[in-house]
Amino acid sequence: xxxxxxxxxxxxxxxxxxxxxxxxxxxxxxxxxxxxxxxxxxxxxxxxxxxxxxxxxxxxxxxxxxxxxxxxxxxxxxxxxxxxxxxxxxxxxxxxxxxxxxxxxxxxxxxxxxxxxxxxxxxxxxxxxxxx
Amino acid sequence: xxxxxxxxxxxxxxxxxxxxxxxxxxxxxxxxxxxxxxxxxxxxxxxxxxxxxxxxxxxxxxxxxxxxxxxxxxxxxxxxxxxxxxxxxxxxxxxxxxxxxxxxxxxxxxxxxxxxxxxxxxxxxxxxxxxxxxxxxxxxxxxxxxxxxxxxxxxxxxxxxxxxxxxxxxxxxxxxxxxxxxxxxxxxxxxxxxxxxxxxxxxxxxxxxxxxxxxxxxxxxxxxxxxxxxxxxxxxxxxxxxxxxxxxxxxxxxxxxxxxxxxxxxxxxxxxxxxxxxxxxxxxxxxxxxxxxxxxxxxxxxxxxxxxxxxxxxxxxxxxxxxxxxxxxxxxxxxxxxxxxxxxxxxxxxxxxxxxxxxxxxxxxxxxxxxxxxxxxxxxxxxxxxxxxxxxxxxxxxxxxxxxxxxxxxxxxxxxxxxxxxxxxxxxxxxxxxxxxxxxxxxxxxxxxxxxxxxxxxxxxxxxxxxxxxxxxxxxxxxxxxxxxxxxxxxxxxxxxxxxxxxxxxxxxxxxxxxxxxxxxxxxxxxxxxxxxxxxxxxxxxxxxxxxxxxxxxxxxxxxxxxxxxxxxxxxxx
Numbered sequence: 151x152x153x154x155x156x157x158x159x160x161x162x163x164x165x166x167x168x169x170x171x172x173x174x175x176x177x178x179x180x181x182x183x184x185x186x187x188x189x190x191x192x193x194x195x196x197x198x199x200x201x202x203x204x205x206x207x208x209x210x211x212x213x214x215x216x217x218x219x220x221x222x223x224x225x226x227x228x229x230x231x232x233x234x235x236x237x238x239x240x241x242x243x244x245x246x247x248x249x250x251x252x253x254x255x256x257x258x259x260x261x262x263x264x265x266x267x268x269x270x271x272x273x274x275x276x277x278x279x280x281x282x
Numbered sequence: 283x284x285x286x287x288x289x290x291x292x293x294x295x296x297x298x299x300x301x302x303x304x305x306x307x308x309x310x311x312x313x314x315x316x317x318x319x320x321x322x323x324x325x326x327x328x329x330x331x332x333x334x335x336x337x338x339x340x341x342x343x344x345x346x347x348x349x350x351x352x353x354x355x356x357x358x359x360x361x362x363x364x365x366x367x368x369x370x371x372x373x374x375x376x377x378x379x380x381x382x383x384x385x386x387x388x389x390x391x392x393x394x395x396x397x398x399x400x401x402x403x404x405x406x407x408x409x410x411x412x413x414x415x416x417x418x419x420x421x422x423x424x425x426x427x428x429x430x431x432x433x434x435x436x437x438x439x440x441x442x443x444x445x446x447x448x449x450x451x452x453x454x455x456x457x458x459x460x461x462x463x464x465x466x467x468x469x470x471x472x473x474x475x476x477x478x479x480x481x482x483x484x485x486x487x488x489x490x491x492x493x494x495x496x497x498x499x500x501x502x503x504x505x506x507x508x509x510x511x512x513x514x515x516x517x518x519x520x521x522x523x524x525x526x527x528x529x530x531x532x533x534x535x536x537x538x539x540x541x542x543x544x545x546x547x548x549x550x551x552x553x554x555x556x557x558x559x560x561x562x563x564x565x566x567x568x569x570x571x572x573x574x575x576x577x578x579x580x581x582x583x584x585x586x587x588x589x590x591x592x593x594x595x596x597x598x599x600x601x602x603x604x605x606x607x608x609x610x611x612x613x614x615x616x617x618x619x620x621x622x623x624x625x626x627x628x629x630x631x632x633x634x635x636x637x638x639x640x641x642x643x644x645x646x647x648x649x650x651x652x653x654x655x656x657x658x659x660x661x662x663x664x665x666x667x668x669x670x671x672x673x674x675x676x677x678x679x680x681x682x683x684x685x686x687x688x689x690x691x692x693x694x695x696x697x698x699x700x701x702x703x704x705x706x707x708x709x710x711x712x713x714x715x716x717x718x719x720x721x722x723x724x725x726x727x728x729x730x731x732x733x734x735x736x737x738x739x740x741x742x743x744x745x746x747x748x749x750x751x752x753x754x755x756x757x758x759x760x761x762x763x764x765x766x767x768x769x770x771x772x773x774x775x776x777x778x779x780x781x782x783x784x785x786x787x788x789x790x791x792x793x794x795x796x797x798x799x800x801x802x803x804x805x806x807x808x809x810x811x812x813x814x815x816x817x818x819x820x821x822x823x824x825x826x827x828x829x830x831x832x833x834x835x836x837x838x839x840x841x842x843x844x845x846x847x848x849x850x851x852x853x854x855x856x
Contacts (some may be wrong), residue, residue, distance in 0.1 A: 257650035
């Protein structure tokens, strides 16, 4: 799948961070929708199922891990990459247990992020084929 | 009594305050002295009192035991003397009553009577008949005394007065020491005459010899004027003046202690005669009679000295053991306090680090993304003046962000070391693997990294990644400390119920002051190159894994870090 066809959803309450990240992805030909809280993220997933959701763990309102859990229940094909601002691997491991594809720590390396997104989309397409 | 209680309470209270404050060696020395003094006083005072009481009790008992036989001996001998004199006085008295004046005036008759007397009783020397005027009418004996007049002599006057008389020892006409027994007889017609016998005092010497005294003892008879009646070994010959004053008059045998004219400490046992003018005396030097007591006293003193020595030894031994225990307890308490303090410091630092890292990470992520976007935009732009310069600045921002990320990740790593994941692992393999991370730098700087892993090193149950962090820190520090061409040695040996790993370098070493702070967070000697968290993290990890870490260092010689780790749960090794 071409990067132009990727549907990416970015979820983080840090506006400056997430909009800039979206802009950088766009410069690389990756369209990303940005939302700033968990509820909006759930709506966005329901409206337009993304291939990959980049989801911050620590947000006001519905927390990242809860969003993950609910998305995996309603839209199991959505691959979730968790973002964590603190060093504890506990959230990352818990997220993986709940079905996250991987987790990354801030600040991000954009190339690493794109690699992980690509891996997640590959994984999802292979899984879909196996499912058929 | 109240004073005594205060005296007892006071040192105890002082000891208690000393225990509370006992931290410095001087205070331990003072405390040791006080405890020893208290134990010694508490033990020796009753012991000494007991020894003194025992001493005097024994001495009194022994003295009594010695004096009593002496008293009995004098009494017995005095009785012998009295019996001797009484028998002979009775004999003379009987003859005076049994025979008439005429018969006694007959020379042959008196000679026959005297022969029988001598045969029956020892000691008679002669026998004489004296008329009321003192003229010796008849005489039987070895001297020519017939016709002698005794009217002026004391014995004659005494017998005339009392009817019976026993004289002191005297020389008289015979010129040898003798005693006379004189008895006055009065016939019915009023005629008075006196029968007089002379006794040889050698009989007295025999009676005294029968006392069987020791060679250094002495016994003798004196009269109440202090004239010797028998010879003494030490206090005068017969009829000489006794060389010490007469003791107080008593008819009961009595024992006195005195210093005799020869300067000896002696027991004097004596008794006055009620019927005669004599005093019997027996003298025994204390040194000989108290020989047994002196032996007992020596034994008592020896037992006392041994007791004192044992008390002193026990006091010193017990006190030293007590002080040693107290020091150990104090050291343990101090160590525990330091560890708690250190753990609390680590825990606080960990929480602080986690908070700081989290708070810093979000703005850092924004800076990262903004700078990244700037770089992206600039890269897409065509050439323009200063483009390269601006790009270089952005790259510089991104590098700084990267450095900050490294720091915050290490700080977070420090905070999250609390989680331990145990597994059975080969420590030798882990050490070798960790050392290999540094092989490039070591090779470049020609540092010799030597590994000496005991082939019998047991597998242990511990956290692989945390131990890797520990050894990485130790190797990093060693590598930073050694000069180019230096040596780093890692030795791993089995220990009872654990393993011991030593990492030794021949680097610059550390001062004692540095060693005191080596495990404190943010303490560094690398001047701007280190975070000061490496050894602190190492310390925290080792303690959490149930191990111990120790450091020895000499400035200019090198540093040795020793880590001991427990084997861990044995079931996990199965």
